[in-house]
Amino acid sequence: MNTKTHTILLVDDEPEIREMICDYLMDFENYHVLRAENANEAIGLLEQNRVDLILSDINMPGIKGFDLLQIVRDRFPTVKRVLITAYNVEEYLQLAMDHDIGNIFVKTAPFNFGELSSVLRNLLAGNIFGIKRYFSENVPVYRYTVNKSNCLDQDARKIISTINDYQRAKRIELVLIELLTNAIFYGVRNESPETKESWNHCFELNEESAVEVLVGSDREKYVISVRDKGGRLKKQDVLYWLNRQASYDEKGLPLGLYDSHGRGLFIARRYIDRLIINIDKDKQTEVVMFNYCNHTVNGHKPLYINEI
Structure with missing residues (x-):
């Protein structure tokens, strides 16, 4: 898959996390990456750019990640959606049901870049079945x-x-x-x-x-x-x-x-x-x-x- 043809919108209010993930996706995976520190900025970028996938933190000031992805689903239905968090996913299952979210990636220490790559690559390719991937x-x-x-x-x-x-x-x-x-x-x-x-x-x-x-x-x-x-x-x-x-x-x-x-x-x-x-x-x-x-x-x- 030619990852350069795909644009990812990364939304996270922590500059260090945002830049770390962005650098990896751009330098090692060759994606085109847009960055936003909050939901309002992300919506503005979505209105002005073609975006294939949004990767958003859950806990942010103002509009939270689940609500942002609901807006994305309603206004930009072709954009694939992934949440990211450092917290226990079980605490968010009701919200995942309410907002129809199936993918929540967890930040780990050390950060699992290989797993993030696999998740994004499979979603963007639209070919999710089989294990060789x-x-x-x-x-x-x-x-x-x-x-x-x-x-x-x-x-x-x-x-x-x-x-x-x-x-x-x-x-x-x-x-x-x-x-x-x-x-x-x-x-x-x-x-x-x-x-x-x-x-x-x-x-x-x-x-x-x-x-x-x-x-x-x-x-x-x-x-x-x-x-x-x-x-x-x-x-x-x-x-x-x-x-x-x-x-x-x-x-x-x-x-x-x-x-x-x-x-x-x-x-x-x-x-x-x-x-x-x-x-x-x-x-x-x-x-x-x-x-x-x-x-x-x-x-x-x-x-x-x-x-x-």
């Missing part, structure tokens, strides 16, 4: 087909066994089973969570509707994607379920403690380093899991939900 080198990608509903634990075990960092990968075996269950029963079969007790667990999907799992790894990380060909998942539903698990009642219990649906994505987000959800409505859904091999990512986790 998450590797800087040409790595082998292994493909598995999952089509039997009563063999998911065996399938998950076989998939995990191919990862070099097996001991750490073993810990997410249950997460993978949850995602395979969601893909088959909700993504493909469109089952209702309210009738789980009556589900048929003895069937085999045909080749066209089978769930596809891709696995790749390099020295830094391993990546697993689970893709169904239903495309029934919705960004608003994912935000709703995540928010239910992150919000608490007067007794300190999660509002979604007894929910019959949505826990699999919450568990995946909690127990892996990075979770990315890609949705092509009524065509396909892809859930991508990252785990880093030699270290655990410290700090808050970002939110990545892409719906096309």
